[in-house]
Amino acid sequence: MMLSSTARRGVVGRIVLAVTAVSTLVVLTGCSSAGTTNSNDKAVTMLSWDTKATMQPLFDEFKKQTGYTVDASYAPPVASYIQKLQTQLGSNTAPDVFIITSENKAQIMNNQLAKDQSNEAWMSNIAPTAKKTYTKDGKIYGTAVSSWGGGIVYNKALLAKVGFSEHPKTWKEFLDLCTKLKDAGVQPFYEAADGLPQTIDALVGIENDKRDGKLDSEIWSGKTTFAKTWTPALKQYNELYTSGLVPRSMSGSTYDQASKEFEQGKVAMFAGASWGFSAFKQANPDLKLGFFAVPGNSSTYWAGAVSPGYAINAKAHNSTGAEKLIQFLQSKEAMALYQKETGAITTTKNYTPKLDPALDPLVTAVRDGDFYLPQTSWPTNSDVMATTATALVQQMINGKLTPAQVAQQLDSKLASLK
Numbered sequence: 517m518m519l520s521s522t523a524r525r526g527v528v529g530r531i532v533l534a535v536t537a538v539s540t541l542v543v544l545t546g547c548s549s550a551g552t553t554n555s556n557d558k559a560v561t562m563l564s565w566d567t568k569a570t571m572q573p574l575f576d577e578f579k580k581q582t583g584y585t586v587d588a589s590y591a592p593p594v595a596s597y598i599q600k601l602q603t604q605l606g607s608n609t610a611p612d613v614f615i616i617t618s619e620n621k622a623q624i625m626n627n628q629l630a631k632d633q634s635n636e637a638w639m640s641n642i643a644p645t646a647k648k649t650y651t652k653d654g655k656i657y658g659t660a661v662s663s664w665g666g667g668i669v670y671n672k673a674l675l676a677k678v679g680f681s682e683h684p685k686t687w688k689e690f691l692d693l694c695t696k697l698k699d700a701g702v703q704p705f706y707e708a709a710d711g712l713p714q715t716i717d718a719l720v721g722i723e724n725d726k727r728d729g730k731l732d733s734e735i736w737s738g739k740t741t742f743a744k745t746w747t748p749a750l751k752q753y754n755e756l757y758t759s760g761l762v763p764r765s766m767s768g769s770t771y772d773q774a775s776k777e778f779e780q781g782k783v784a785m786f787a788g789a790s791w792g793f794s795a796f797k798q799a800n801p802d803l804k805l806g807f808f809a810v811p812g813n814s815s816t817y818w819a820g821a822v823s824p825g826y827a828i829n830a831k832a833h834n835s836t837g838a839e840k841l842i843q844f845l846q847s848k849e850a851m852a853l854y855q856k857e858t859g860a861i862t863t864t865k866n867y868t869p870k871l872d873p874a875l876d877p878l879v880t881a882v883r884d885g886d887f888y889l890p891q892t893s894w895p896t897n898s899d900v901m902a903t904t905a906t907a908l909v910q911q912m913i914n915g916k917l918t919p920a921q922v923a924q925q926l927d928s929k930l931a932s933l934k
Contacts, residue, residue, distance in 0.1 A: 559585050560837035561611035563601060565593040565824070570857045577853060578844045584837050587611075593824075594619055605629060610829050612838040616650055616658035617824035618892040619899070625652040630827035631835070633659060638843050643863040645885030649822040649892065658825025659842050661851065662860040665820035665882040666714040666789035669796065672804040674702050674784040683808035683816075683877075687719075687752050690811045694761040697784050704761050706778060707787035708771040709913060712891070712905050714819035715787050718810035719749035721817040721888025732893045735930070742926040750912065750919030752812070757913050767913035779803070789820070790878055794859050797872075805874050809881070818878060820887030823860070897933045904929045 564571050568590055575586040589611070591597040598620050604610040616624050624630050632655040633639060639647065642659060650658035668690075670680075678696040694704035707713050723745050724731035734740045756762040766774065778786040779799040788796070788807075796803055809816035826845055828838045844850055851867035854860060861882045862869045871879055881887060891902045908925055911917040917925075 557834060557837065558583055559587050560613060560834050560841050562586055562588045562613040562841065563597075563604065563611045563615065564588050564590050565597040565615050566590075566858070570854070573853050573857065574845065574850050577849060578841060581844065581849075582840055584840060586841065593617075610831075612829055612832040612834050613841055614827055614829060615824045616827040618649075618821065618889075621650060621657070622896075622898075624827060625650070625655075625657050629830055630657040631830050631832070631838075632656065633828065633842070636839065636843070638846050641846055641864050641866050643822075643865070643883070643885065646822045646825070646863055650825045650827075658827045659846055660822050660825035661846050661854070661864050662823040662858075662862045663820060663882050663885070663887070664790050664823060664861060665818040665878045665887050666787065667718065667807055667809045667818050667878060668705075668715075668785050669778070669788035669793065670785045670806045670808070671778070671781060671783070672806055674781070675806075677702065684811045685816060686811050687755075687813055691755060691759070691761070694756070694785075695759075698761055703777070703783045705756065705785040705787075706762065706766060706769070706774045706783045708769050708774040709767050709910055710770045710906075712902060712909060713753065713787060714789065714889075715810050716749055716753050716909065717819035717889050718817045719752055719812050720746060720890060721819065722812040722815055723749065724888050724893070725815075725817065725886075729893075732890065733895060736895045742923040742930070743920065746923040746926065747920050749812075750909075750922055754912055754919050757915070764914055767910045790861050790875060790882065791859075793872060793875060807874055807878055809877065818881050818887040819889055820882055821889040821892045822863075822885075897930070900933060901926070901929065 568588070571588060575588065579585050591600040594617070597615065601610070601614055601620070616630060634651075634654065634656040638659065639656060642661070643663070646660035646663065647656050649660060650656055674697070675693075678693070678700050680693065684690040684693055697704040707715055720731070727734065731740075731745060735742060735745065757764055775786060775788070775792070775796070777783045778788075779796055781800065781803065793805070793807070796805060809818050826842045828835065828842065832838050845854075846864055848866040851862050851864055851869075855862050855867070855869045859871065860869065861871065861875075861879055863883050869879075890905075891898050894901055905926060908917060908922040912919060912922050
């Protein structure tokens with residue numbers, strides 16, 4: 517599922533936004549019982565965080581095919597949605613179907629608030645990475661039908677001014693490109709810093725890939741540390757600021773602030789994601805855009821994550837209808853409707869999305885699950901660690917902490933939580 521434009525730009529920092537609502541969910545699980553009382557067995561209740569404009573065409577087709585109607589309510593992601601859901605769970609009014617996401621999956625899965633879908637026939641259509649994201653102890657608690665990826669979006673016209681011809685394959689080549697742009701009087705690169713920068717996510721993702729996706733479990737188990745594995749990536753990223761290629765004032769920038777400069781053609785490159793690509797063109801139809809993966813020392817990589825999944829309330833009033841709804845929502849017909857409304861990179865096996873050709877370098881990686889976002893991979897305390905990491909990186913951008921100090925303090929924070 518895709519996030520609204522406001523929520524999407526908070527993907528990197530979204531755990532920070534949701535911590536208060538999520539932390540109260542466990543407290544309320546003891547009093548959660550059946551979902552919304554519903555005397556109509558042909559009606560299914562759902563709490564959606566995609567908008568009504570996005571979901572209504574799917575609900576209409578669902579009714580046409582099955583005779584079931586969807587009694588949907590809506591809440592915007594992320595914090596507002598989670599707050600509403602946990603209130604419903606606590607007041608015995610939770611719907612038959614709701615959303616499970618990175619911010620609430622631990623509470624949903626640990627407390628078995630959602631039904632196990634691992635034996636449902638439709639799971640054979642779901643991407644392996646999507647299933648893994650919402651799995652605990654062999655049980656799958658959510659059906660996720662899309663993912664997103666992030667890298668470097670660039671303005672082709674501005675890069676043409678410095679003879680750009682191919683994507684940089686190393687961090688040095690990326691810095692060299694930034695330097696050429698700066699020398700030509702063009703601001704090279706911007707990235708929002710109101711969450712953990714996705715460029716860092718991708719650089720750390722290279723290390724995670726080397727370790728077969730086990731980086732975070734190894735840090736949490738004490739086999740390695742943030743100091744050993746994150747410091748190199750932080751040093752690379754910090755070069756953008758120590759060399760003056762990006763102003764230190766970006767440490768407090770929001771997505772809106774940073775992206776507006778890029779939309780207006782004042783910045784050559786931007787740390788963007790697939791979900792925001794179409795928005796750039798809507799804001800400035802004259803932009804000619806390209807996309808490339810974040811280059812590291814040994815390879816390139818993408819930031820990204822599996823999108824939220826559809827969950828069935830473990831005590832749903834209409835479990836049969838809920839199952840039929842999710843079975844439909846991952847169908848080829850539903851995927852075509854959903855992709856048309858959202859532009860999402862859908863990942864089901866039965867449907868290949870038609871996307872802007874500029875996204876081609878990203879789409880294959882996303883559909884194969886070749887991306888990384890630390891907040892979704894951290895085994896425990898992801899909310900607190902994300903808040904800490906964001907604050908520490910902002911201090912690094914401001915020149916108040918070294919990359920090594922940032923990594924060391926992350927280790928200290930994790931140790932204190934244990």
